[in-house]
Amino acid sequence: MTGVFWASGLLTIVILLVIIGYVLLKGMPALSLEFILGNPIRSGRSGGIFPFIMSSIYVTLIAILVATPLGVGAAVYLSEYAGENRIVKLIRFGAETLSSIPSIVFGLFGLAFFVIYLGLGWSVLSGGLTLALMALPTILAASEVSIESINKSYAEGSLALGATKWQTIYKVVIPAALPGITTGVILGMGRAIAEAAAVLYTVGAALMIPTSLMDAARPLPLHLYILATEGLSMQNAWGTAAVLVIMILIITVVTNVLVDRYRKKMMGR
Numbered sequence: 001m002t003g004v005f006w007a008s009g010l011l012t013i014v015i016l017l018v019i020i021g022y023v024l025l026k027g028m029p030a031l032s033l034e035f036i037l038g039n040p041i042r043s044g045r046s047g048g049i050f051p052f053i054m055s056s057i058y059v060t061l062i063a064i065l066v067a068t069p070l071g072v073g074a075a076v077y078l079s080e081y082a083g084e085n086r087i088v089k090l091i092r093f094g095a096e097t098l099s100s101i102p103s104i105v106f107g108l109f110g111l112a113f114f115v116i117y118l119g120l121g122w123s124v125l126s127g128g129l130t131l132a133l134m135a136l137p138t139i140l141a142a143s144e145v146s147i148e149s150i151n152k153s154y155a156e157g158s159l160a161l162g163a164t165k166w167q168t169i170y171k172v173v174i175p176a177a178l179p180g181i182t183t184g185v186i187l188g189m190g191r192a193i194a195e196a197a198a199v200l201y202t203v204g205a206a207l208m209i210p211t212s213l214m215d216a217a218r219p220l221p222l223h224l225y226i227l228a229t230e231g232l233s234m235q236n237a238w239g240t241a242a243v244l245v246i247m248i249l250i251i252t253v254v255t256n257v258l259v260d261r262y263r264k265k266m267m268g269r
Helices: 002-030 033-037 050-082 086-100 103-117 124-148 152-160 165-193 220-229 234-267
Strands: none
Touching: 002 234, 033 050, 033 234, 050 086, 050 124, 050 165, 050 220, 050 234, 086 124, 103 124, 124 165, 152 165, 165 234, 220 234
């Protein structure tokens, strides 16, 4: 049985490496400083993708800044305050359902609610809020599991020393659960930065760098989708895909390094 699990894990790694390697192999010839730092020409048929990189960063930051406190706060409530009742089961069921909904549905909701009903228009803010809804279930689930896996003696010791419930949570529980919470944030960020369908109806398709939250934008996944589906430039499409993969790899590696350092620091205390 152990051999089966080992083989399946190895196969998964090989498949992922093949996909990433193929994208990089096709996209690397298009990469250059001019391509990465330049502005698009003729709707992206030529020129660079720098405005689209910045648009992706802006939209993803908004999504994470909105989804992280909501997800972690909900996880703390479910783990430390709510107990087990129908409302808690309903919240968990809702979170699981949201994580399974296709991204295009989030995009249509963002169009109806943020763009039209709230009057935010096609903007960075509308796209960021839509992506926050997508990342929220992932951050909530990972944070709740991380908090519940903490040794209960930590919290009991803090309470025994006279700390309040809230002091115990933000000085003991959350720091101890931070690596798991960070993992959830990384997963949510990865989904947000690589999403095209959800932003298709909410951010517009502007070619310039947005200068405010209310400006339209074109994140990298949307630009990739437009290049590929409209046949504008497959070379630039592969280059854009390679940049997107590299950005996700950089975010994942850097965050994992920081989490490992934090974990070692906590264990050394």
